[in-house]
Amino acid sequence: MGALMVIFSLQTKQRRKMTDSVEDELELSAARHRPEALEQLEAQTRFSRKELQILYRGFKNECPSGVVNEDTFKEIYSQFFPQGDASTYAHFLFDAFDTDHNGSVSFEDFVMGLSILLRGTVQEKLNWAFNLYDINKDGYVTKEEMLDIIKSIYDMMGKCTYPTLKEETPRQHVEIFFQKMDKNRDGVVTIDEFIDCCQNDENIMKSMQLFENVI
Amino acid sequence: MAAGVAAWLPFARAAAIGWMPVANLPMPIAPTNKNKHQDELIILNVSGRRFQTWRNTLDRYPDTLLGSSEKEFFFNEETREYFFDRDPDVFRSILNFYRTGKLHYPRYECISAYDEELAFFGIIPEIISDCCYEEYKDRKRENAERLMDDLEDNKDSKLPNMTFRETMWRAFENPHTSTMALVFYYVTGFFIAISVITNVVETVPCGYMPNQRDIPCGERYTEAFFCMDTACVMIFTVEYLMRLFAAPSRYRFMRSVMSIIDVVAILPYYIGLVMTNNEDVSGAFVTLRVFRVFRIFKFSRHSQGLRILGYTLKSCASELGFLLFSLTMAIIIFATVMFYAEKGSSSSKFTSIPASFWYTIVTMTTLGYGDMVPKTIAGKIFGSICSLSGVLVIALPVPVIVSNFSRIYHQNQRADKRRAQKVQKARLSRMRISKSGSSSAFLHSKRNGLNQSLELTGSLEEDQQLKKTTSLLESQHHHLLHCLEKTTNHEFVDERLYEQGYMQTALQNFPSQSPSLSSEEGITGTCCSRRTKKSMQPLSATHTHSHTHNLQELSALHIQCGERQALNTSRSSLNLMSDESGSLNCKSSGLVTTAIISIPTPPSNNSRASPDAPPPPNPDAPPLPNPGNDVVKISAL
Numbered sequence: 129m130g131a132l133m134v135i136f137s138l139q140t141k142q143r144r145k146m147t148d149s150v151e152d153e154l155e156l157s158a159a160r161h162r163p164e165a166l167e168q169l170e171a172q173t174r175f176s177r178k179e180l181q182i183l184y185r186g187f188k189n190e191c192p193s194g195v196v197n198e199d200t201f202k203e204i205y206s207q208f209f210p211q212g213d214a215s216t217y218a219h220f221l222f223d224a225f226d227t228d229h230n231g232s233v234s235f236e237d238f239v240m241g242l243s244i245l246l247r248g249t250v251q252e253k254l255n256w257a258f259n260l261y262d263i264n265k266d267g268y269v270t271k272e273e274m275l276d277i278i279k280s281i282y283d284m285m286g287k288c289t290y291p292t293l294k295e296e297t298p299r300q301h302v303e304i305f306f307q308k309m310d311k312n313r314d315g316v317v318t319i320d321e322f323i324d325c326c327q328n329d330e331n332i333m334k335s336m337q338l339f340e341n342v343i
Numbered sequence: 344m345a346a347g348v349a350a351w352l353p354f355a356r357a358a359a360i361g362w363m364p365v366a367n368l369p370m371p372i373a374p375t376n377k378n379k380h381q382d383e384l385i386i387l388n389v390s391g392r393r394f395q396t397w398r399n400t401l402d403r404y405p406d407t408l409l410g411s412s413e414k415e416f417f418f419n420e421e422t423r424e425y426f427f428d429r430d431p432d433v434f435r436s437i438l439n440f441y442r443t444g445k446l447h448y449p450r451y452e453c454i455s456a457y458d459e460e461l462a463f464f465g466i467i468p469e470i471i472s473d474c475c476y477e478e479y480k481d482r483k484r485e486n487a488e489r490l491m492d493d494l495e496d497n498k499d500s501k502l503p504n505m506t507f508r509e510t511m512w513r514a515f516e517n518p519h520t521s522t523m524a525l526v527f528y529y530v531t532g533f534f535i536a537i538s539v540i541t542n543v544v545e546t547v548p549c550g551y552m553p554n555q556r557d558i559p560c561g562e563r564y565t566e567a568f569f570c571m572d573t574a575c576v577m578i579f580t581v582e583y584l585m586r587l588f589a590a591p592s593r594y595r596f597m598r599s600v601m602s603i604i605d606v607v608a609i610l611p612y613y614i615g616l617v618m619t620n621n622e623d624v625s626g627a628f629v630t631l632r633v634f635r636v637f638r639i640f641k642f643s644r645h646s647q648g649l650r651i652l653g654y655t656l657k658s659c660a661s662e663l664g665f666l667l668f669s670l671t672m673a674i675i676i677f678a679t680v681m682f683y684a685e686k687g688s689s690s691s692k693f694t695s696i697p698a699s700f701w702y703t704i705v706t707m708t709t710l711g712y713g714d715m716v717p718k719t720i721a722g723k724i725f726g727s728i729c730s731l732s733g734v735l736v737i738a739l740p741v742p743v744i745v746s747n748f749s750r751i752y753h754q755n756q757r758a759d760k761r762r763a764q765k766v767q768k769a770r771l772s773r774m775r776i777s778k779s780g781s782s783s784a785f786l787h788s789k790r791n792g793l794n795q796s797l798e799l800t801g802s803l804e805e806d807q808q809l810k811k812t813t814s815l816l817e818s819q820h821h822h823l824l825h826c827l828e829k830t831t832n833h834e835f836v837d838e839r840l841y842e843q844g845y846m847q848t849a850l851q852n853f854p855s856q857s858p859s860l861s862s863e864e865g866i867t868g869t870c871c872s873r874r875t876k877k878s879m880q881p882l883s884a885t886h887t888h889s890h891t892h893n894l895q896e897l898s899a900l901h902i903q904c905g906e907r908q909a910l911n912t913s914r915s916s917l918n919l920m921s922d923e924s925g926s927l928n929c930k931s932s933g934l935v936t937t938a939i940i941s942i943p944t945p946p947s948n949n950s951r952a953s954p955d956a957p958p959p960p961n962p963d964a965p966p967l968p969n970p971g972n973d974v975v976k977i978s979a980l
Contacts, residue, residue: 182382186350208355208823211835221358238354245357253360260361281362282831289833301831305365326364335363335370338826339356 161194163235173243180239187235195232198222212286220277224260246339253336254323268316274302352819359826366830374818386424392431400441402816407465409441433460440466448475454482469773511589531582535641538575541568542635576612579605601644608638655748666740673736677703677729684722691718707733786837
């Protein structure tokens, strides 16, 4: 019994030490991220020098350390949707922006993502959207994944809507979506089905052009 | 929207691409950046000191002076800068607010000067960040109290229309209001003193009786003392009854401590009157006279300090409890030890552990009467340990109680705690209002119909005619929210309308009518909308169809009160429109009002009902009685 207690205390001490060192590491890494040089970013993205300057200033203002972690990301995104709960959708967005899956979005990730979304070809944009919907990144969008996404979008609306949100509204929306997209009726949407279908849909095409001149 | 994240708005809008494939409705047009000036530096000259910042930084807070067009009034044409004749030191904090989103209060600044600057630049002080907010509020409160002390003298003017009862109550609570009150105050004080002295003197032995025994004065001059007692009790009773009559809330008055003390003070007399000279109860009666000493507590009405002392003891209950508990522990321990140490010695006074309690208490409080002393060596050793530890145990909680008392005393010298609570509530509500400003701004702009020109298929010329009263940032933010509405096919409403709608849907669950139809009578429109019930714009047929066949589909419509159309033509134009969608668009040359029109789609009636896309089963879809008449329900948001 005494031996057990000793082992326990040792373990907790070790874990504490480990977490301490991990925390130290994180702090160090968080404090010191500098983006690549302006020229490199200019080459990699489709933004001009001035646009990159503006973007970086805004980015650094909100995240002085140079990287965004998920909580900050959620907080920032939630400020645009005061009436609802944007944290779930922000989580999916974060996963989509964090291309190397290291738990934080650096300025490069941010700017690459934006470059695709704002200056990319329609194909690239649709690719990005598919990547967003594909939560587990396996190449297929199932009904459950779509339901999660759509629920998170509805969450952003909040409670006070007209007409009032009902339980089955997201599910119906998913059904409509799958009817539209899932051509071979196999229950999942692949990237080709998705891109094909969107390209044939006038509405969606028009909407994609919507955010051309955001910067 | 917190302006600190204004820079992230482009990102939020870009992320909206994720909604596009999901949406079933066409998206509104994005607001165009008309004057696409690059972000420029502007110079703010404050009494000679030049501050420079980006224009966008100032635009983050459009409801302040620097963020709105109000600053144009201060623009100096020759020097091309904005000149403000204000304090440059305070301006530093204000400009930092724009930069960082946090407003700080510098401690060296005078509170009223700072307030003035904030008011000038249109910033509400409630958004001072938490690090400086307490300091700010403390200083403000001190200042206000200092000012209020000067006003105290003028406060005693009698308010008109006070009933007799209220006047009496005020006289009781504050004796300085009138001379009558002061007289009453002193008279009652005098009689309390008389009563207490009487009780004391009653027991003094005075004089001899023939049987050589001292008797107390009370028994010698029974009638005199009885008369005194009666007089005092009568005064007290009258006073109590008068207070009871004048109290605004009698129940609360009866529960208050002071009134309980009053009752306890006069009750023994009446009980004595009522009780007979029975042998059994006279013993109890005698003990009852002890309660007469409670009359001395009536003095607490006359003394603020006594009240504070009582309040302190009440608030230090936990410290007192700790003191008592630790003392009890120590007493038991030491008494046990002393008992067993002294057990051996003969003729020891430590006959039992409870008997040793007395020794322990006397030793620990360093009284040391000396009626019980240890005789054995072990007993003496433990006795000394006992006295040393007693000093420590008692000395520790006492400073806490003392500091508590001094704090409460100073607090009581100032305003009530209740005032602080009210301020906190006010602060929270103002912060909530300013935060909800963003969401209500969107609804407000919808009300003003600013979003209408942003319909994807509307004509673009109307943009120019719209007054761009919102900043570009705001219009972009509103566009984003509008896209979200379109994606989910639901609208943002404010609380009030949501409650209304909720109640109606709840009510309407019994008759199986769709809320849109039945709430025709329900949701009242403004006068404009009632007028517009009769008129409808010719509908432009050019709009894309949407996929939803939802009967509750809403869209916004421009209504121009000028052009009126006969109802039949409007009905026919209803039929002309392509059926599934209820999305209507029309040109407008004037901004009058926004109306929400819900058009239940008339699939059965319409000759051009498209057979290709039958409406999906909608559980709410009621059968349409006759879509021809009054299918249009207009509710103004």
